[in-house]
Every structure is written in structure tokens, then in C-alpha cells.
Amino acid sequence: MAWRMPHERDPHERTWMAFPRAGKTLGEGAEHQETAYRAWSETALAIAEFEPVTMVVDPTETARAKNLLGQDVEIYEAPLDEFWMRDFGPTFVIDDERPGVLGAVDWIFNGWGAPAWAEWQVSAGIARIIAAEVGAELVSSVLVNEGGGIHVDGEGTVLLTDTVQLDPNRNPFADKLRVEAELARTIGTEKAIWLPRGLTRDYDDYGTNGHVDIVATFAAPGQVLLHRQDDPAHPDFAVTRDLKTLLENETDAAGRTLEIIDVPAPATLRDAEGFVDWSYLNHLVVNDGIVVCGFGEPAADARAREILEGAYPGRRAVTVDARPIFARGGGIHCITQQQPRVPSQQPGVPEQQPQVAGGQS
Template sequence: MAWRMPAETAPHERTWMAFPREGITLGESAAEREEGYAAWTAVAHAVAEFEPVAMVVDPSERERAARMLGTGIQQVEAPVDEFWMRDHGPTFVVDDERPGVLGAVDWVFNGWGAPEWSEWRKSAEHARLIAELVGAELVSSLLVNEGGGIHVDGEGTVLVTETVQLDPRRNPYADRARVEAELARTIGATTAIWLPRGLTRDYDEFGTNGHVDIVATISSPGRLLLHAQPDPGHPDHEVMRGIRAEIETQTDASGRRLEIVDLPAPSTLRDDEGFVDWSYVNHLVVNGGVIACGFGDERADAAAREILEAAYPGRRAVTVDARPLFARGGGIHCITQQQPAVAR
């Protein structure tokens, strides 16, 4: 077997999501909960304009999900606690030596390092559930990892972060070599580009400790979209300067220096909790489109759409308000997981 994770730009069979359920992530007040339900639903409907969407729904949310999602989105009933499908769900792979075979990597998920607040044991079962539903071969891994902690170019390059895969709360005995060997076995990554850290807000109590999918993504082999914070009053201005400098020293699986395209952050610097980590990097590429994060900054949102459409030729960028998602710890990419299309 030679498993390989395709680039997000490869054709999709569908996108997987998980519907929110009541708990600390969704919010304490009725208004907060309704905002969360609406945000997940808006993303699902935006994706469904381009490709099928399958939603895992907790039995307690069956009626609400049916009402809000409608008949155009497949609903799969199963226990849910956390609902960040990118992180707890499967990472899909293909086997180039066996055309038509789909694999599903089941990473160990421990709620981003097993913090006291996280509820994750039910959703940690979703990778196996979904693999069985779609007829994918299960690729079991002992690496504690999340889908938001990796980005690939589909040709052997993977982006990772020292504070995620080498986090002692996740993998206390890991080093770079062990992580890279496991990524080679499970997703076919032959070259790892290590980022030193993630964005400032991501190290708060409810953060992921540095997920790459709000920092950088490879839009096509040899080209990288990088979060940019132009305002020196935001700590990520210096953070991104250091990350950019590190990326500029590294090469991809083909030996190329990466062309870096900046994706400037919106103008808002803070919310009620502190400096924001709002990032247009956290978009989802779909069949014929890009589902882009919006932040209520019309000029910046429009500029991001232009950059994304240029980075993904032939795709139409659509903006969905991602502020309710980021307030809960992630963005559009974080709540979705693409299933690549394979010949059946």
C-alpha cells in the first residue's frame, strides 16, 4: 500500500461535517447557541451549492438539524460531542497502486491535548464510523493529530507545526523523525515543512496550540498562501514575520523554494477576548469554488476573494461570515473535511 493524501483541489465526492450540539463550545445562552447552529448551517448550505454535504448529527439534535439543513444535505445520526470535523474526523487518502481504493486515516484525537474543558470521546469515533459508511479502508494511527494540523500539496509535501505534532500533551515521546515517518506511512508525505508556531490567539485556553490551517496552505504545488498581519499593533505581525522567514529557508518535496502569496488579515485587531486570529487562510476548496471566511470587513473580504480566485483558477469564491466560528475556536476549514472522489 502506498497511501497519499490528495491536494484539496482534487475532485471531491462530498464534504463531511458535524452538526453542533449543546455544550461549552456552542455557547451558554440561547442567543449564543442559535448563532452557532446558524453558522454551521450557513457553511453547509454554501458548500452544498458546489458538492454534496454529509452531516453527522447527534440524536439530541435530530429535529433541529432536519429543520435547519433541509432535505438537500445528507444526515447521519451518531453520538457527537465536539463538532470540528476537520480535527476529529478521518483524513482521506488514496492508493495510487490500487485505483479506486479510498483510505481513511484514523488519527488519535484527544481534544487538542486533552484540556479539562474538551469533550471529545464520542466524536473521536467518527473516523471509523465514516470509513465504514463510505467503504474506505481504515488506516489506523497512533499519532495524536488533527486534520487542521496538516496541509498537503498532494505531491509529497506536508506543512506541520512544532507546537502541534510535538506537543507533549499530544505526543510526549515524539520527535521530528517519528512524526515524519508516520506522516509518510499514512498520507504519503516525503517532505515536512515545519512551522515554528501558530497564531497568538491559538495558544489561549480554547486554542489548538498552533494549527497550520489558519497560518498557511499550499494552493498549488510550489505556491503557498500565507496569513499576513500588516498592523504592527497586533502580535501576529511579528509572529508571521518569523514564520515567513522560516518557510523561505525550506523546500518542498520537489526541491522547490515555495512562492509565497500573502493573504492579508481584516482590519479588526481585537474582540472581547483579546487579539483575534481571523484568517482568510482558513478557507475550504470545493468542486468549482472556494468557501471563504468573511469577517464583516467588506474591503478585506473582497480582496481575499480576489486573491483566492487567482490562486485557484476556475473556481468562484463565496464568503460566509466566519466570526461566530472563530469565536468558538476555528473557521470554515476547521468544521469541514473533504472526501476525494475515486473511480468506483
């Protein structure tokens, strides 16, 4: 077996999400909770304009999910306690030596380092449930990791951060060589580019301790999109400046020097909790489109769409207000997980069709 994680721009079969449910992440108060239900639903409906979406829904929320999602999003009932699908769901891979075979990496998920507030034990089992439903071969991993902690170029290079995979609350006995060996086995990467850290807000109590998917991603092999904070009053001004210097001196698995495309942050610096980590890097690339985080700043949101459409030629960018998602610790990329379309078994044979059954309603 030679598993490889495709780039997000490669064709998708569908996108998976998880619907919010009562708990610490949802927060208190009906009005505040409603902002989460609507943000997750608006994201799903935006994606559904481009490709199928399957929403995993805890049975306690089925009626609400059906009301908000209508007929445009498929509902799959399964128990949940968290709803950040990128992080506890499967990371899908393909085997270039076995056309038609889909794999699903099941990382160990411990709620971003097992903080006292986290509820994660139930959702940690979702990756195996989804793998079985879509007929994917399970790729079981001993690494504590989340999908938001890695970004790949699809050709052997992975971006990640020292403070996630080497976090002693995740992998106390890991070093870079061990992490890289496990990533080579599970997602097929040959070169790891380690960033020293992520954005400042991500180190708060409800953060992930430095997920890469809010600060940098590959637009294409050899081409990196990078969050840029232009205001010296924000601590991420120095963070993103240093990350750019590092990346400009890196090469990918093919030996290419990286081209860096800056994606400026919106103008807002703070909210009630402190400096924000609002970032357009936390977008999702879908079939023929890009679903982009919006922050209620029309000029900045439009600039981000223009940059991303240029980085992903032939795709149309749409904006979803992501402020309620960021208020809970993440963005659009964090709540979604793409399932790649696998190549056909033989030339002329139709590509594999979606296989979702059982819990569907």
C-alpha cells in the same frame, strides 16, 4: 499499499461536517447558541452549491438540523460531543497503485491535548464510523493528530507546526523523525516543513496550540498561501513576518523554492477576549469553488475572495460569516473534511459513487 493524501483542489466526492450540540464549545444562552447553529448551517449550504454535503448529527439535534438544512444537505445520525469535523474525522487518502481504493486515516484524537474543559471521547470514534459507511480501508495511526494540524501539496510535502504534533500533551515521546515517519506511512509525505508556531490567539485556553490551517496552506505544489498581519500592534505581525522568512528559504519534496502569496488579515485587531486570529487562510476548496471566511468587513472580504480566486484558477469564491465559528476556536476549514473522489478501477468505468447509508435520515 502506498497511501497519499490528495490536495484539497483535487475532485471531491463530498464534504463531511458535524452539527453543533450542547456542550462547552456551544456556549450558554439560546441567542449565543443560535449563532453557532446558523454558522455551521450556512457553511454547509454554501458548500452544497458545489458538491454533496453529509452532516453528522447527534440524535438530540436531528430536528433542528433538518429545519436549518432542508433537503440540500444529507443528515447522518451518530452520537457526538464535539463538532470540529476536520480534527476528529477521518483524513482521507488514496492509493495510486490501487485505483478505486479509498483509505481513511484514524488519528488518535484527545481534544487538542486533553485540556480539562474538552469533551471529545465520543467524537473520537467518528472517523471509524465514517470510514465504514463510505467503504474506506481504515488506516489506524498511533499519532495524536488533527486534520487541522496538517496541510499537503498532494505531491509529497506537508506543512505542520512544532507546537501541535510535538505537543507533550499529545505525543510526549515524539520527535520530528518519528512524526515524519508516521506521516509518510499514513498520508504519503516525503518532506515535512515545520513551522515553529501558529497564530497567537490559538494558544489561548480554547485554542489548538498552533494549527497550521489558520496560517498557511498550499494553493498548488510550490505555492504557499500565507496569512499576513499588517498592523505592528498585533502580535501576529511578528509571527507572520518570521514565518514568511522561513518559508522563503524552504523547498518542497520536489526541490522547488516556495512562492509565497500573502493573504492580508482583516482590519479588526481585537474582540472582547483579546487579539483575534481572524484569517482567510481557513477556507475550504471545493469542486469549482472556494468557501471563504467572512468577517463583516466588505472591502477586506472582497480582497480575500479575489486573491483566492487567483490562487485557485477556475473556482468561484463565496463568503460565509465565520465570526461565530472563530468565537468558538476555529473557522470554515476546521468544521469541514473533504472526501476525495477516487479514480476508477479501469479506464471507462464510472468513478466511485458516494456510499453513505445506515444512519442516513
